[in-house]
Amino acid sequence: MAKKIDEDALGEAYNRALELEKAGDVDAAVAAYEEVLALDPDDHGGAAVRIAAMGRGETPVKAPDAYVETLFDQHAEVFEDVLVEQLGYHVPMLVRQRLQALKLGPFKRLLDLGCGTGLTGGALRDLCADMTGIDISEKMVEIAHEKDLYETLFVAEVEDFLDDNDEEAFDIIAATDVLPYLGALEPLFFGAAENLMPGGLFIFSSETLPEEILAGRAYMVGPHQRFAHADAYLRERLTATGFELVEISDINVRMEDGQPTPGHLVIARYNG
Numbered sequence: 001m002a003k004k005i006d007e008d009a010l011g012e013a014y015n016r017a018l019e020l021e022k023a024g025d026v027d028a029a030v031a032a033y034e035e036v037l038a039l040d041p042d043d044h045g046g047a048a049v050r051i052a053a054m055g056r057g058e059t060p061v062k063a064p065d066a067y068v069e070t071l072f073d074q075h076a077e078v079f080e081d082v083l084v085e086q087l088g089y090h091v092p093m094l095v096r097q098r099l100q101a102l103k104l105g106p107f108k109r110l111l112d113l114g115c116g117t118g119l120t121g122g123a124l125r126d127l128c129a130d131m132t133g134i135d136i137s138e139k140m141v142e143i144a145h146e147k148d149l150y151e152t153l154f155v156a157e158v159e160d161f162l163d164d165n166d167e168e169a170f171d172i173i174a175a176t177d178v179l180p181y182l183g184a185l186e187p188l189f190f191g192a193a194e195n196l197m198p199g200g201l202f203i204f205s206s207e208t209l210p211e212e213i214l215a216g217r218a219y220m221v222g223p224h225q226r227f228a229h230a231d232a233y234l235r236e237r238l239t240a241t242g243f244e245l246v247e248i249s250d251i252n253v254r255m256e257d258g259q260p261t262p263g264h265l266v267i268a269r270y271n272g
Contacts, residue, residue, distance in 0.1 A: 010039045017047070021054065030056045042066040052221035059220055061184040063227070065136060065157050068181050072116070072137035079140065080117055087254040091176045091205045092123035094251060094265055099127065102247065102267070104201060111170040111195060113158045113188075114178035118144035124174070125149055132170075134161050162191025169197040175204040177253075180226035183219045185233070189241040198272025202243060206234060207253050207263040224256055234266060243268035 017032035033047040040047075046067035051057040075082065083089040099105050105127045112121050115133030117140055125131065132152040135141050141155050154161060158178060173192050182188055192202045209228040214220060218233035231248070238245060246267040253263035 005040050010036060010045075013039060014045050014047070017050070021050065026054050026056065030054065044070045046071070046225060049221055049225045053223060053225045059183060059217075061182075062159075063181040063225075069136045069138075072135070073139045076117070076137060076139035076143055079143075080119065083254070084119070087256070088252075089119075089177075089254045091251070091253060091265065092120040094249075095120060095174060095176060095203055095205075096123045096127070098247065098249065098265060098267060099124075099203070104246075104267070105172070107172045107201075109168065109170045109172070111173045112150070113161075113173060113175040113192075114181075115144055115150070115153070116140045116177070118147045118149045120174050120176045121149040122147070128172070132167075134158060159187045159191055162188070162195055165195055170195055170200060171197050172201045172203065175202075177205060179204060179206040179229060180253075183221075183227050185219075185229070185237050186241075189237050189243070193241050193243070193270055196270040196272075198270060200270045201246070202268045202270060203266065205251065205253060205263055205265050207261055209262075224261075229264075231264060234264065238266075238268050242271050244271055 013032055013035040017029050017036055020029035020032055030051050033051050036045060036047040037043060043064040044066045046063060048060050049063050052059050107128045108130060110124060110128040110131045112131060112133045115121055115135050121131055121133055131150045133144055133150040134154045134156050136157050138155045141153050144150060145153055173196055196202065206229045207226055208231060209222055214230050219227050219229045222228040235245060246269050249265045251263050251265045252260040254261050
């Protein structure tokens with residue numbers, strides 16, 4: 001039996017933490033976020049990620065499931081407008097352009113990890129005979145369902161789904177805007193390999209930071225509470241999991257406070 005969260009105390013601690021963080025009082029902000037975590041161990045508000053973004057505490061291996069689910073459930077209705085219109089997010093179209101430029105496809109079975117409202121599904125629909133979408137946010141999946149893009153939709157956490165799925169293998173797996181919520185990539189890459197046919201493609205986007213900020217780290221939580229990954233870590237993990245790199249491109253993932261967010265668009269082939 002999960003103990004009931006004291007919502008008032010939680011709200012008070014969280015707002016206090018945000019105020020302290022905004023004021024630049026890192027020590028007091030971290031202490032307040034630790035209070036938040038004590039009240040809500042599942043971390044719906046992403047306190048652990050916020051602590052890491054301030055350069056304190058351990059870097060989590062991923063953003064807490066409860067946080068990602070809450071975040072996307074809350075933003076589902078306005079998601080496309082904000083992401084595409086305001087933040088200039090065009091990764092799904094970049095994916096399409098690269099696949100076409102490299103003359104890859106058409107595909108039999110696509111697995112769209114973190115499908116959200118179906119932006120990537122919409123961009124690739126005419127290149128894929130059968131599409132399966134997965135997202136942790138039920139509200140996002142409902143919107144994707146209304147668009148009638150996917151043959152199959154599941155509400156699930158990406159790593160759990162890859163681990164549990166025993167359906168027929170896919171010949172392409174896409175993960176756009178998933179890596180910013182994951183730190184360690186072993187479970188994702190291994191799970192993708194397990195669900196791909198030999199010769200199948202894995203295409204994903206990631207965010208990154210300059211080498212002087214990453215300072216030799218494989219990944220870290222950046223200033224906007226999303227994970228940034230080092231180029232070298234992506235390459236090393238892919239090779240270790242049995243993928244060969246087809247292409248890695250430098251891209252602008254989205255605008256944030258008027259500044260471009262640098263990242264990578266990666267296409268890898270599973271050697272089986």
